[in-house]
Amino acid sequence: MAKRSKADAEKTREDLIDAATRRFASEGYADTSINEICEDLGITKGALFHHFRTKQELFLEVWTRLQVAMDSEARDAAIAARSLTDPYSAFLAGCRVYLKYATRRDYQKVVLIDGPAILSLQGWYESDHDLGIQNVQAGIRDLAKKGIVAEHRILPLAVMVQSALNGAGFALARQDRDVTADGVYDAFEAMVKSLR
Missing domain, CATH: 1.10.10.60 (Homeodomain-like)
Structure with a gap:
């Protein structure tokens, strides 16, 4: 029983x-x-x-699950996209998953719109940083192993890249007229390929 x-x-x-x-x-x-x-x-x-x-505790669980699902899917996409000829393919595949999630209504509303208000911007940043930085850092570490990025820049670049992704996510969630996931991805790809 x-x-x-x-x-x-x-x-x-x-x-x-x-x-x-x-x-x-x-x-x-x-x-x-x-x-x-x-x-x-x-x-x-x-x-x-x-x-x-509390309702806030329930919200945090929903927020965390959406973040963990996105993070897991991004990791899987990066692993599946590994290429011997394109050193950026795995990293960019994971980033594309994030941008896809940033166009989903549940992710937009819970993570990107209500999340910063309910969790406080600092709480949102700390939780997002804890969940997301590992994958971004791993992707940049992989670029460092390939000689593309200097080893001492891994963490600073990871913070900058994650901030750029979050900014793009906020713009997509606000549904700014001229901001599309494809347009952001194209600009993001150019930015990533310029990292040194």
Whole structure:
């Protein structure tokens, strides 16, 4: 019986995260209530608060899952794109995944629009930095191993590249008229290929 209850609790938790993701992506954090999330699932607020103490804690879990999914997909794309003839292919493939996510409504609304406001800009930066910098650094480290980038510039370049990607993500999330994922990628590719 205990195993079934534990499995049920885990399923409820996952269902809450999924329902919250849908609500936060469509309505935004401010316009989503705990009651609406509970009504979507037909559960009580007590069931929600058993898993998450606050709406902000639930939001952070949704934010983290979106970031981890993007990060994992970017890593997989980079591995799949490794090439003996193009030293930039793996790194750029991972960056393209980020730009693809930056055009997705759920990622835009949760990570790029509401995230900095709900987590505070400093909290957003620290969480994003913790999750994203490893892949960016690994990509630049790979360029250093190929003699393209100086070893002592790996971390400073990683910070700059991640900042450029985040800036592009914010522009895509705001849906600036003249900013497209393809246009950003083309400019980003030129920038990356000029790194030394």
